Amino acid sequence: MKRIGIALTTMLLALTSVHAAEVLIKGRNVQQKNEVVIHHQAEDKSYGSGTYRSQGLTFLEDAKVATFVNQGAFSWDGGVSRHTGFIVRKYPDGSMTTARYAGATRKSEGQKVREWNGTAEIISGTGRFAGAKGHGTYAGGRYANGMAVTDWELKAVLAE
Numbered sequence: 001m002k003r004i005g006i007a008l009t010t011m012l013l014a015l016t017s018v019h020a021a022e023v024l025i026k027g028r029n030v031q032q033k034n035e036v037v038i039h040h041q042a043e044d045k046s047y048g049s050g051t052y053r054s055q056g057l058t059f060l061e062d063a064k065v066a067t068f069v070n071q072g073a074f075s076w077d078g079g080v081s082r083h084t085g086f087i088v089r090k091y092p093d094g095s096m097t098t099a100r101y102a103g104a105t106r107k108s109e110g111q112k113v114r115e116w117n118g119t120a121e122i123i124s125g126t127g128r129f130a131g132a133k134g135h136g137t138y139a140g141g142r143y144a145n146g147m148a149v150t151d152w153e154l155k156a157v158l159a160e
Helices: 002-016
Strands: 020-031 034-041 047-060 065-077 080-090 096-107 112-126 133-143 148-159
Touching: 020 065, 020 133, 047 080, 065 096, 080 112, 112 148
Parallel strands: none
Antiparallel strands: 020 047, 020 148, 034 047, 047 065, 065 080, 080 096, 096 112, 112 133, 133 148
């Protein structure tokens, strides 16, 4: 009976002693095309809303390339534009992360026609990112030729 108790205690300790490691993941998303649907717009274009979907490549800090699909919604009222969405990123080893994000978009001067920034939160992962949670920031913009570039970094907590 004492052996069974020791064995059960050892198993419980093994199950509850999950270690976590924090990693910093940085990358640059690049996309050419952005599918946009405007759902509502005032005649004078001062307010409205819509949805968007894009896909592209993520150039990671370790010189690897991942792919992403991004989908979200936006609204504007006067000069203020807000956006929210989800991005699913597939890494070269087959691992994936899903993050939700929210931020602001504004008209830009210079080479960029629009600029954006915001915060993101990893809500799930697979493969080496199974059980990942985390948060971070992003900033980017769209150029006159349609190319969009977004730099991001996330602090992810991974189960070991």
